[in-house]
Each structure stands twice: as structure tokens, then as C-alpha cells.
Amino acid sequence: xxxxxxxxxxxxxxxxxxxxxxxxxxxxxxxxxxxxxxxxxxxxxxxxxxxxxxxxxxxxxxxxxxxxxxxxxxxxxxxxxxxxxxxxxxxxxxxxxxxxxxxxxxxxxxxxxxxxxxxxxxxxxxxxxxxxxxxxxxxxxxxxxxxxxxxxxxxxxxxxxxxxxxxxxxxxxxxxxxxxxxxxxxxxxxxxxxxxxxxxxxxxxxxxxxxxxxxxxxxxxxxxxxxxxxxxxxxxxxxxxxxxxxxxxxxxxxxxxxxxxxxxxxxxxxxxxxxxxxxxxxxxxxxxxxxxxxxxxxxxxxxxxxxxxxxxxxxxxxxxxxxxxxxxxxxxxxxxxxxxxxxxxxxxxxxxxxxxxxxxxxxxxxxxxxxxxxxxxxxxxxxxxxxxxxxxxxxxxxxxxxxxxxxxxxxxxxxxxxxxxxxxxxxxxxxxxxxxxxxxxxxxxxxxxxxxxxxxxxxxxxxxxxxxxxxxxxxxxxxxxxxxxxxxxxxxxxxxxxxxxxxxxxxxxxxxxxxxxxxxxxxxxxxxxxxxxxxxxxxxxxxxxxxxxxxxxxxxxxxxxxxxxxxxxxxxxxxxxxxxxxx
Amino acid sequence: xxxxxxxxxxxxxxxxxxxxxxxxxxxxxxxxxxxxxxxxxxxxxxxxxxxxxxxxxxxxxxxxxxxxxxxxxxxxxxxxxxxxxxxxxxxxxxxxxxx
Numbered sequence: 001x002x003x004x005x006x007x008x009x010x011x012x013x014x015x016x017x018x019x020x021x022x023x024x025x026x027x028x029x030x031x032x033x034x035x036x037x038x039x040x041x042x043x044x045x046x047x048x049x050x051x052x053x054x055x056x057x058x059x060x061x062x063x064x065x066x067x068x069x070x071x072x073x074x075x076x077x078x079x080x081x082x083x084x085x086x087x088x089x090x091x092x093x094x095x096x097x098x099x100x101x102x103x104x105x106x107x108x109x110x111x112x113x114x115x116x117x118x119x120x121x122x123x124x125x126x127x128x129x130x131x132x133x134x135x136x137x138x139x140x141x142x143x144x145x146x147x148x149x150x151x152x153x154x155x156x157x158x159x160x161x162x163x164x165x166x167x168x169x170x171x172x173x174x175x176x177x178x179x180x181x182x183x184x185x186x187x188x189x190x191x192x193x194x195x196x197x198x199x200x201x202x203x204x205x206x207x208x209x210x211x212x213x214x215x216x217x218x219x220x221x222x223x224x225x226x227x228x229x230x231x232x233x234x235x236x237x238x239x240x241x242x243x244x245x246x247x248x249x250x251x252x253x254x255x256x257x258x259x260x261x262x263x264x265x266x267x268x269x270x271x272x273x274x275x276x277x278x279x280x281x282x283x284x285x286x287x288x289x290x291x292x293x294x295x296x297x298x299x300x301x302x303x304x305x306x307x308x309x310x311x312x313x314x315x316x317x318x319x320x321x322x323x324x325x326x327x328x329x330x331x332x333x334x335x336x337x338x339x340x341x342x343x344x345x346x347x348x349x350x351x352x353x354x355x356x357x358x359x360x361x362x363x364x365x366x367x368x369x370x371x372x373x374x375x376x377x378x379x380x381x382x383x384x385x386x387x388x389x390x391x392x393x394x395x396x397x398x399x400x401x402x403x404x405x406x407x408x409x410x411x412x413x414x415x416x417x418x419x420x421x422x423x424x425x426x427x428x429x430x431x432x433x434x435x436x437x438x439x440x441x442x443x444x445x446x447x448x449x450x451x452x453x454x455x456x457x458x459x460x461x462x463x464x465x466x467x468x469x470x471x472x473x474x475x476x477x478x479x480x481x482x483x484x485x486x487x488x489x490x491x492x493x494x495x496x497x498x499x500x501x502x503x504x505x506x507x508x509x510x511x512x513x514x515x516x517x518x519x520x521x522x523x524x525x526x527x528x529x530x531x532x533x534x535x536x537x538x539x540x541x542x543x544x545x546x547x548x549x550x551x552x553x554x555x556x557x558x559x560x561x562x563x564x565x566x567x568x569x570x571x572x573x574x575x576x577x578x579x580x581x582x583x
Numbered sequence: 584x585x586x587x588x589x590x591x592x593x594x595x596x597x598x599x600x601x602x603x604x605x606x607x608x609x610x611x612x613x614x615x616x617x618x619x620x621x622x623x624x625x626x627x628x629x630x631x632x633x634x635x636x637x638x639x640x641x642x643x644x645x646x647x648x649x650x651x652x653x654x655x656x657x658x659x660x661x662x663x664x665x666x667x668x669x670x671x672x673x674x675x676x677x678x679x680x681x682x
Contacts, residue, residue, distance in 0.1 A: 237633070237660055244664050252664050255590055259656035260670065261640030271640075281662075282591065282602040431640075432670065498664075565640050 002102040002214075005126060007119060009198045010049075010108030014119065014126035019102050025518050027059035029085040030489035030530070031103055032074025033538050036083055039105070042544035046078035046190075047166055047197040048109075055096065055104040055157070055203075058491015060513050062097025062214040063222065066230045068491040069093045069302035071174070076545070077189035079168040079361070079403055080420040080445035083541040084189035089302040089493055090174035092155035097214050097491075098207035099123065109198055116164070116201040120150065123209045131201040135164060138354040138391075139173055139182035147180055150204050157203040158182065160356020163192035165393045167401030168421075169361035170196065173353070176310065176323065178299045183323050187358030188447060189422065190403075214517070222516025225509040229496065232506025233306055236499035245309035245495065246298050248281030250327035253426075254335070255280040261565045262431030264424070265335045266377045267367035268417040271431045271563050275340025279330050287342055288314050307495055313346045322350040328448075331426035332363020337370060338377030347384060355391040357401075362387070364404040364423030372411035415557050420445035420547070429554050430563040430570050437477040437572060441552045441580040443538035449494055451480035473572060474579040481580075482531030489534065490514060532583060539581065549578050584609045585621060585649055588656040593632070596625055612651050619645040622657065633663035644674035 003016040004023075026034055032054040044050035054074045061068050071093035077084035096104070099121060110117070118131040134142045139160045146156055155175055160182075162170035170192030171185040195201075216222050233239045244252050257263040258276035265273040277283060288296045291314045301310040301324075312323040325346055333339060333348040348366075352359045366383050369375060375382035389397035399410050404423040408416035417424045422445030429436025438451035487494055490510065500506035511522055522530070558570040587608045589597050597606035610621055618636060622645075623629065629645075635658035636643050649655065 238664055242661075244662050248662065250664070252662055256635050256658060256662070256664060259588065259635075259637040259640065259658075260642060277605055278603050280603075286602040434670075 002100045005101050005104045005121070007104060007106045007126070007200070008108045009106065009110050009117070009200055012110075012117070012128050014128070023102065025059075025520060026056075026489065027061070027102070028056055028070065028072040028087065028489040028491055029074070029485055030534050031056040032072045032085050033083060033534055033541075035103060035105060036074045036076065037537050037541050039107075040076055042076070042541050043546070044076060046076045046081065046194060051076045051194055051197075053106040053191060053194050053198070053200075055106075056102065057093040057097040059489060060517050061491030062094050063216060063226075063513070063517060064213065064304070065222075065226050065492070065513050066233055067305045067307050067493045067496055069304055070488070070491050070493055071096065071186070072488060073172050073186040073191050075191055075194050077191065077445070078166070078193045079188075079190040080422050081545060082420055082445060082547060083443055083538045083545075084191060085444065085488065086172070086186040086188045086191060087488060088172070088174050088184045088186040089305065090155065090184045091177050091303050092157055092174045092205055093491065094303060095155050095205040095207040096121075098210045098212070099205060100210075100214075104203065106195065106198055106200055116199050118202040118204060119200065121203065121205045123207070134201060136161060139356060140350075140354050143175060143180065143182045146202065146204060151206065152180070153208050154204050154206045156182075157205075158356075159192040159195050159201055160354065161391060161393065162356040162401055163196035164201075165398065165401060166193040166196045167357075167390070167398070168193055168406070169358050169365065169401055169403045170356055171358040173356055177302050179323065181323055181353070183353050184301050185353075185358065187360065189445070190358075192356055216517050217519030218516045220516075221512055225512025225514075225516055228505045228509025229500070229513065230306065230509075232499040232503040232509065233496060236502060236506075238498040239307045239495060241306075241308075242297060245307050248285055249298050249309050249311040249325070250281070251279070251284055251311075251325060251330045252281035253327045254331060255282065257426065258335075260431060262428040263331065263335050264417070264426060264428045266338045267336060267371045267415055268424070268428065268558075268563075269415070269561075271428050272565055273335035273338075273340075275338075276335060278340040279334040279342055279345060283342060284311060284313065284325055288312075291316055291318055305493065307493065309495065313342060315343075322346045322353070325349060328425050329359035329363070332360050333366065333383065336363055336367045336426075337383055339380050339383065340378070341380060344380035344383070348380075348387060351384070351387045351391065355387070357390065360425050361403050361423050362390070364417070365400050365407050368404045368408045368413050368416055369400060369411070371413050371415055372407070374411070415561075417555060417558070418446055419554060420551055422446045428563060430558055430568050431566050433570070433572050434473045434476055436554050436570055437473045437577060437580060438481060440554050440577050441477060442481060443535065443542055449484065451477055451484050474576050478580045478583060479528065481535055482528050484531070485534040486527045486531040489530070549574075549581070552577050552580075584651065585612050585653045585655055587621070587625070588654070590657070591659040591662045593627060593657055593659045596627060612649055612653070616649050617646050618643060618649055618655060621649055621655070627657070631659050633658050633660040635663045638673070641673045642670040644672050647674035
């Protein structure tokens with residue numbers, strides 16, 4: 001029987017509770033959002049005693065389902081003030097599932113300020129260990145020490161100094177699979193700061209001595225689904241071995257988005273970057289080939305992933321620099337800061353991993369700081385110095401560490417490309433208007449992952465949509481957001497979307513896996529319905545926290561500053577944005 | 584003339600094939616030319632062309648007409664990663680509709 005582990009940081013108690021009936025089919029985002037809605041007062045201060053942090057593996061996490069090791073982390077965000085779900089791929093998620101834990105709910109606050117704890121969970125239970133000796137240090141120094149202490153079979157969730165400082169861009173760091181590096185982040189929304197406010201520095205889990213798979217209600221059905229999805233992933237051009245993701249990584253998109261005129265450049269002042277080819281996936285592949293003397297294909301971020309899109313960047317002497325230079329991170333510090341060197345973006349990403357920061361918010365903030373005149377666009381050395389300010393927690397670092405919106409306000413910058421206080425990721429809404437609808441209306445603040453998944457025509461019975469019609473964009477965005485909410489609940493990585501978009505059996509496989517594990521009888525339409533239920537629940541939380549449709553808008557400058565090369569402004573009418581929520 | 588930017592394995596049709604730079608071919612345009620016609624004349628095997636084709640920064644079908652002064656970018660089939668449902672494709676191409 002799986003349990004909910006309630007971790008009370010006020011009296012340092014960890015208690016296993018039965019799973020309430022209504023939570024039983026849930027996993028991942030569905031569960032973190034449900035528990036947040038049920039237990040967190042929407043008007044609470046995100047860093048106060050009444051906020052909580054909820055961890056939940058997905059529905060099929062801890063089975064042999066391919067690419068299914070995501071963990072969702074939820075609560076109220078100190079960056080946006082909205083509900084938040086952020087997720088990462090890591091063996092930590094599988095271990096938690098195998099330990100029979102459906103969710104971990106972290107609540108309360110220690111009486112003693114500045115005290116930090118580590119929670120160690122094994123088959124024998126959960127215990128608190130003082131973590132003071134790890135405070136104030138970089139995660140590249142600390143993670144190896146923790147693996148020495150708790151063994152190589154352990155997996156770690158942790159926060160860096162940014163979380164200790166309670167900065168709104170502090171991420172939640174999990175180790176990767178290959179090198180046990182502090183490199184897999186549930187980055188967005190500053191949940192690392194909430195953990196910092198609770199004095200919880202690490203959760204170390206070890207599922208040694210437990211069965212390799214979680215209980216499955218209908219093994220035959222699960223297996224049938226798993227095989228269909230695996231086949232789809234292995235054959236699709238994007239997800240197959242030595243396909244686009246495995247060869248070039250997500251950064252293959254740098255050149256593609258640049259050619260689409262939608263690669264945000266120099267703090268969202270252009271849609272193309274003249275240095276794009278130097279920081280794209282091809283350049284990463286070529287750079288590693290030259291430095292290592294052989295072709296290097298990408299690796300799995302987490303056990304059981306068959307897409308394997310995570311890369312490692314090597315220094316000129318052939319030693320490892322950082323993992324990983326993925327699209328959003330390379331863009332955030334590259335094109336968006338006018339920097340065209342992979343060695344510089346690599347170092348900036350490494351610093352994020354070390355200090356415990358979300359790369360998207362950090363890159364967006366450095367770009368706003370450049371706009372403010374704290375550095376020239378393209379000045380990598382100065383960008384690195386600004387990142388060290390964050391790591392040291394200097395007054396300037398504290399400003400930057402609270403994100404692009406705070407930095408823009410402090411330095412009087414009008415061009416701050418965020419929604420609900422969260423900086424936009426690497427798709428320009430003036431060039432890609434549909435994604436602007438998602439940025440504006442998602443419950444999460446500007447977030448690309450909130451709505452890029454299964455094609456609406458697979459999910460809806462209404463037939464194909466005309467994506468050209470402005471009115472159509474609201475429905476496209478809503479359906480994509482709903483489908484994404486479901487995929488984020490399964491434990492699958494969103495990248496399965498590429499395969500299940502084009503291969504219907506792959507989509508069926510995903511649903512059959514869930515039905516196999518849970519003993520449910522969901523159809524494709526149920527997937528849409530569940531997704532919409534999740535969105536409704538999250539939206540209700542945000543409304544109670546004070547958010548209205550006025551907050552569902554892209555920043556004003558995008559409505560009057562035409563973006564080259566398309567030279568278009570953001571002209572999707574407010575009524576269209578509002579209609580996303582009319583369902 | 585049309586300016587064609589090639590990526591990945593398609594860079595082999597350009598003189599400069601450095602994967603960290605731009606690989607450009609300038610090709611003449613004839614009356615009524617489509618993207619497909621221009622690429623075929625260049626000798627690009629169409630099975631190697633993915634769905635990520637951009638004419639003047641617009642995600643485009645291969646049937647789209649080209650004209651003098653246009654800028655075309657073509658990615659190979661092993662490099663397609665566009666979240667295509669957000670990108671209305673300009674021009675319709677039945678064979679190529681789903682990319």
C-alpha cells in the first residue's frame with residue numbers, strides 16, 4: 001500500500017499516512033496541485049509557515065515504462081505568487097515510488113532560524129540528520145560528499161545557496177543518472193526558496209531492498225501499452241536513437257527558432273541572433289567531437305529513458321565542463337544575453353547548478369541587468385561576475401536572485417519579458433503567437449512546458465483546427481495545456497509528445513500504461529477531461545490568491561515594439577486570451 | 584537569386600560546411616518555382632529534407648512559390664524539433680502536411 005509521507009519541519013516529525021481515496025488515481029502534477037489546493041491557503045506568504053512543498057512521482061514512475069522518471073514539485077511560488085508545479089527527470093523519482101511513497105508533503109518551519117536538515121528515507125523509514133556542515137557550499141562540492149556518506153545507490157534532492165538565501169529563482173536540484181551530478185532541476189518558480197524557508201536542505205532516498213517495480217493492477221495491459229509507446233519513441237525521427245534529440249540535444253532548436261525569427265535575442269529585442277550557429281546543437285556536437293577526438297551521442301538524464309537527450313560539454317583539454325547545455329539554458333545565457341560562446345554559456349549553466357538556480361530565470365535576469373547597463377550585451381566575463389554576486393548573496397546578488405521582474409523594477413527597465421513575474425523562455429510570442437497565448441494564460445506564469453504536447457486533433461473529437469485563425473489559438477492553447485497537465489501527471493517526460501503526436505499507437509500506449517498500473521478504464525477523451533480538471537483546480541487557487549484575467553496578459557512593450565525580422569507586435573486580442581478559460 | 588541556408592547533413596551542398604557557422608548557397612529562381620523545385624535542381628534528395636523549412640522566416644510547405652531575393656532555410660529530416668502545432672504552416676502540401 002502506498003503512503004503519503006508528511007514531513008513537519010516545526011517539530012521534525014516524518015509520518016506515514018494512508019492515501020485518501022480521491023488521491024489514489026493521481027500522480028505527478030495532478031497530485032501536487034490537488035494537495036496544494038487542499039492544504040495551502042492561497043493567500044499565504046510563499047515563504048511563511050503556511051506554504052507547503054509537495055513532491056510526487058508520476059502515475060507510471062517506478063515501472064518499466066520508457067522515459068517515465070519525472071518528479072513533480074508543487075506549492076505556492078515565491079516568484080509568481082501562483083500555484084506552481086515544476087518537474088525534473090531523475091532516479092530520485094523512481095526511488096520514491098519504489099519506497100511506496102505517493103507524495104511527500106513538507107510543511108511547517110523550524111523554530112530555530114538558519115538551521116538546516118537532511119531527511120534520509122530508506123525502507124526502514126525516514127529520519128532527520130543535521131545538514132549544517134553542507135550549508136553555504138556549492139552543490140558540486142556537496143553532492144559527492146553525500147554520495148560518499150549515503151552510498152552510490154542513493155539519490156538526492158537538494159537546494160543550493162540560492163535556496164538558503166530564499167531567492168525567488170532558487171530551483172530544486174536532483175542528481176542525474178550517469179554522473180550523479182547536481183544537474184537535473186525542477187527549476188522554475190523558486191520552490192527551492194520555499195524549501196530554504198523550511199530549513200530542509202536535502203532529501204536523500206535509497207530504495208535498496210525493495211522490489212524494482214511498483215504494484216501494477218493489470219500487467220498484461222500495462223505491458224501492451226509500454227511496448228506501443230516504446231515502439232513509437234524508437235521509430236520517430238525526433239526521439240529515436242541517434243535522432244535529433246539524441247544527436248544534437250534540445251539545442252538543435254537554436255538554429256531552427258532562429259530561422260523561424262522567434263529566437264529571443266538581447267532581452268527580447270530581436271527574433272534572430274547572428275551568433276546562433278555558434279551555440280546550436282550542431283556546434284555542441286562538433287565542439288565535443290574536436291575536443292574528444294570522437295563523436296559523442298547524448299545520455300539519459302534518468303534511468304529508463306530511451307530518448308536520451310542530455311548532453312555533456314567538454315573543455316578544450318578534454319575534461320568535463322558541464323552537463324547539460326540544453327536549449328533553454330543555452331538560449332537564456334546565449335542569444336538572450338548576446339553571448340555566442342558555448343564555453344561561456346557552459347560556465348554560466350555550471351554556476352546555476354552549483355548555486356541552485358533556475359537557468360531560464362537566471363539568464364533572463366542577466367539579460368535585464370544588461371538592458372539596465374550593469375553589463376554590455378555579449379560580455380560573458382561580466383555575466384559570470386554577476387552570477388557570482390548571486391552566489392555570494394551580496395545586496396546586488398539578492399536583487400538579481402529574485403528574478404528578472406524584481407531586477408527590472410529596481411533598475412527601471414520597461415522591457416521585462418515576463419508573465420506573472422516569471423520570465424519567458426525561448427520562444428518569442430510576437431513571432432509565435434500561439435505560444436504567447438499559453439504564456440499569458442497558464443496557471444504557472446510564462447512557461448513553455450505548460451502547453452506543448454499532444455496535437456489537439458488527437459485528443460479532441462471535433463476534427464482539425466485551423467491554426468491560422470486567431471480565435472483558434474485559444475482552443476489550441478487550452479487543449480495543449482490540458483494534455484500537458486495529463487502528461488505531467490503520468491511521470492513521462494514531455495518529449496514523448498513528439499512521438500505520440502505523430503504515432504497514434506504511442507498515445508494509446510501511454511493511456512494503456514496508466515490504465516494498467518491503476519486498474520482504470522480511461523479513454524483518450526478522459527485524458528482531456530482530467531487535464532481540464534487539473535487546470536480548473538489550479539486556476540481556482542490562483543483566483544483565490546488574487547489573480548484575475550488582467551494578469552493573463554503579455555507585457556505591454558510587446559504590443560507596441562515590433563520585433564524583427566517579422567516586424568510584428570503581439571496583437572492577439574484580450575478577448576481571445578480570456579476565452580482560453582471559458583470551458 | 585535566392586539565398587538558401589542549409590543545416591546538418593544538407594550543408595554538404597554549400598561551399599562552407601562548418602557546422603558552427605552558416606552554409607549558404609545562392610541559386611537562380613525561375614518563373615513559377617516552388618521551394619521543392621529549387622531544392623531538386625540543387626540536387627538535394629527530398630527524402631533528406633525534414634518538415635523544418637522556412638521561407639523568409641515563415642514555416643513553409645514545399646509547394647510555396649519562391650521569388651528573387653527570398654531567403655530560404657532548410658533543415659534535414661534528422662533535425663526537426665519544432666513544436667509545429669504552434670507554427671501555422673504557410674502554404675498547403677498534402678504529401679507534406681504532417682511534416
